[in-house]
Amino acid sequence: MTHLIIGTAGHVDHGKTMLVKALTGVDTDRLKEEKERGISIELGFASLTLPSGLQAGIVDVPGHERFIKNMLAGVGGIDLVLLVIAADEGVMPQTKEHMDIIQLLQIPRGVVVITKVDLVDREWLDLVREEIRDFLKGTTLEDAPMVEVSSITGRGLDELLRAIDLVAQKVKEKPATGHVRLPVDRVFSVTGFGTVVTGTLWSGVLHTGDALEIMPRRIASRARMLQVHGQKVEKARAGQRVAINLTGVEVEAVPRGSVVATPGILTPSYRMDVRLILLESARPLKNRARVRMHLGTAEIMCRVILLDREELVPGDTAPAQLELEEPAVALQGDRFVIRSYSPVRTIGGGKIIDPVAPKHRRMRTEVIEKLLTREKxxxxxxxxxxxxxxxxxxxxxxxxxxxxxxxxxxxxxxxxxxxxxxxxxxxxxxxxxxxxxxxxxxxxxxxxxxxxxxxxxxxxxxxxxxxxxxxxxxxxxxxxxxxxxxxxxxxxxxxxxxxxxxxxxxxxxxPERKLEQKIRYLLEIYKEANYQPPAWIEATRQAGLDGPMAQEILQYLLKKGLLVRVADDLYFHAECLDKARQELINYLREKEEITVGETRDLLQTSRKYALPLLEYFDREKTTKRVGDKRVLTKMEKQKIRL
Known part of the structure; x- marks a missing residue:
């Protein structure tokens, strides 16, 4: 593991921000309102060097129930969670909701941090530890290490760092291969540089100068400059907190919830097929219920279309389709959380099966089977x-x-x-x-x-x-x-x-036998006419052929090369045309030049045919026009020499 993102979780005022400050020296409450109210409203960020030398980024998330949507924007990309529970209060409502979110997003690693231990005695602390163990049974943090700390006195901080370091060694590193994906959790403008976005790089390697696409708005941009942990870098890789200075983009064009990605890898969609899980603490969810979907750093209103039932009961799971009220982007396997429309609370979540799904008809066995195949x-x-x-x-x-x-x-x-x-x-x-x-x-x-x-x-x-x-x-x-x-x-x-x-x-x-006889007769007409062929309509009338069939036969004869188009509605039998060409060449070998009138006399025809013939031979590079006369082309003269 070379890059690690640590996220905090826990009830409001349980000491998450104080803990981050004690570990890193950074006060992540950066807003005036946060200072005044003493709670985190927005996401906070800091860097931490662990005893092993591993550099980690910390995302400090709000605990207050009113700001859980902000918490969800930061928790999506974390590798390891610090579940913070204050010793004087124990497990509280937002502790439970944050733990539900950790479960739904399948964050597998973490450390349980009991804060404010300086405020309670040993007996009370033992009761809180027992309560926490019971609370965590059956969750991804059931076997997580538990550390007692005081951000005020510094008690347990070294032990906590060692515990984080130990758990970090078991974290599976995000793939540096593949395409770049970075859900945007902050966006701001820097004087002289322009728009800057921050987020956790979910996959790929990003280099300065790389072309990027801001989804779902499909805005083209480029990475002008990169920063990791406040330091300018030439490249960033999956698992790092990254700040990207984007070119040619206004701040308003990149709201939180956008995804910065390699161009062409993501497709905006209004429908996503999902495996939906409803929490046991939730109420039954009816078909077409309106909910809030939290995907990456985005919050999107949507309708839940249950594909195999009318109602999803608490604690159950089902295939479903989410009809989004605005387009979003995802890849198969991405996890999400849903919260009820009103009152707003976490009720479930799941994972994406098809991020660009067609509309399905409900209660269809074949639809469910296709989704199961795609899922498993x-x-x-x-x-x-x-x-x-x-x-x-x-x-x-x-x-x-x-x-x-x-x-x-x-x-x-x-x-x-x-x-x-x-x-x-x-x-x-x-x-x-x-x-x-x-x-x-x-x-x-x-x-x-x-x-x-x-x-x-x-x-x-x-x-x-x-x-x-x-x-x-x-x-x-x-x-x-x-x-x-x-x-x-x-x-x-x-x-x-x-x-x-x-x-x-x-x-x-x-042609069929009867038609073949008519075609032979037609060709004979043109052959006998020699250098004064009839108009096509006259010849077909003589041969007893109607309009549509006559056109079919004409195209056939032209393709076969039995007739040759010399000019509009002027066709010569191929043998006659070859004979005329040879007579013309023989004449020019001796005389070197020829006029239209001389051509007319040579071929014993009329000017009506002689001029189109000469123009045809000009196009065919047998002759070329010089004034009012024709001479052999250089190419034709070379053939004669050979």
């Missing part, structure tokens, strides 16, 4: 469910964000699933994406079915337009992913791809 399933089960529910191609990063799993765990799990042929791996621009095998087969069947029907309806076309296929049937998928999917299907010989179309591998555009 193996990584394989969770990721397969996520892929199937998304019905899209997803990267490891996207899956990690959606499932709440670590990205490396996602990559390893995907490799195992690929070996079992349960997923398809799709490569795109040096990035790996994934798709369930079952979904892949369903999509392939859908595409083949659509293309097959298209082939029957339009036997002369090369295939179904790619973009139309995507926009009609795969609109949620971006074009790059769709093209990559088609490439995989072509490799599996399920489809054949043309430049803009999708076909079946066994398909070749060809």
């Amino acid at each position: 399933g193996t990584p394989e089960e969770i990721l397969l469910q996520q892929l199937n529910s998304q019905q899209n191609i997803l990267t490891a990063e996207e899956l990690a964000r959606a499932s709440g799993l670590d990205e490396q765990v996602v990559i390893e799990t995907m490799q195992n699933l690929a070996k079992k042929n349960l997923i398809r791996t799709i490569f795109l621009e040096n990035q790996v994406s994934y798709l369930p095998e079952e979904v892949y087969q369903q999509w392939a069947e859908k595409i083949r079915s659509v293309v097959q029907e298209y082939h029957r309806e339009f036997p002369l076309r090369e295939g179904f337009p790619r973009e139309e296929m995507r926009s009609r049937f795969f609109a949620r998928m971006n074009n790059k992913h769709f093209q990559a999917l088609l490439q995989v299907m072509e490799e599996d010989n399920l489809v054949k791809l043309h430049a803009q179309e999708i076909a079946l591998p066994e398909f070749t555009p060809q």
Whole structure:
């Protein structure tokens, strides 16, 4: 353990702030009102060096019931709690509520500090210790060390430091890997620097200059400067109290409850699926009850949607969905606390199952089963469910964000699933994406079915337009992913791809026998017409073809290269056009230049056809125009030499 955050908890006026001052020398009551009233209203912060040399940050939280929402803003990121109970009063209402919060947030380590021992005798102190032990039975602090101290005389302070140091060695360090997340618990402005936010870094490593995103408002910013324990640093890591000087952001844009994070990792949501626990001390909770949700440092009003019952009884737990009145951000596994709307008191909490949840229909077995899989399933089960529910191609990063799993765990799990042929791996621009095998087969069947029907309806076309296929049937998928999917299907010989179309591998555009006869007749018309071809509508009328079919045949003949478009509504038989080109080249080899009139005479046609032909050969780089004449291009001359 290299970084530790210690939080205080306990009833008002039980000596939390005095204890912090005795340990650190810092008076965390920084507001004028706090000085005047003798209680903590806002969060206070101090640093402490333990006997082992470990540097810890202390978050001093208010104890008064009116300020418990401020307490909740500070307790979310702590590693170790100091539960402070005054010897002269023992366990009090806010002691119980703070302990409920510690339980709900699953803070596993702590030290029980009995303060003000200078005010009572030994006999009374023994009774208080016994009361505390009974109170803590069955809680995360049941076996926590208990130390008697007096902040006035200094009694027990050294013993307390040793006890904290010993417990700190057992605290699991926050992950320095992964993305940056820092819930904001304070925000203020410093002259000459601008907006500064503070909070506990929940995960990742933050460097000076890093790009950041302030959620849920999606405000882009950057870390101009960092401080840890009042010292300027170039980087901060998970588990540290950090002050961040943000660029380009006003104080009003970053209220407490905001989350400073790596860009793109969090998604604001108005719905979150949760595992909800109702405290035994609470009243029954009805469906759609309005409550206060405390998530990280945020307080959000929301409605509790019970998914499998009409009422949650005290001491019970249930899957639920929280409908938030304003957007919030979280990751799977984050813990939260709920307090009743009025009177305001802690009634329960739980953990996030899906931080960006769709709206569910209540009393549905399949909904509950999906939530249970996401909550308790193996990584394989969770990721397969996520892929199937998304019905899209997803990267490891996207899956990690959606499932709440670590990205490396996602990559390893995907490799195992690929070996079992349960997923398809799709490569795109040096990035790996994934798709369930079952979904892949369903999509392939859908595409083949659509293309097959298209082939029957339009036997002369090369295939179904790619973009139309995507926009009609795969609109949620971006074009790059769709093209990559088609490439995989072509490799599996399920489809054949043309430049803009999708076909079946066994398909070749060809007309039916009766239509083929008409096409041969049509081509013969153009061939016999030589350098004076008829208009398309006249030729199709002669061949007995109607408008829509005539257009189909035209596109077919142009694709096959049997007819060539020379100008608008002017088509030449390919053999005639090749013959005209050769006659023109032969003429220019000898004469070097040719006019429109000379072309007309050479090909025994009219100016109506001679000029479009020359313009076509100009575009094809056979000839080029010089004044009113044409000459061979350099490229064509080189071909002649060769």
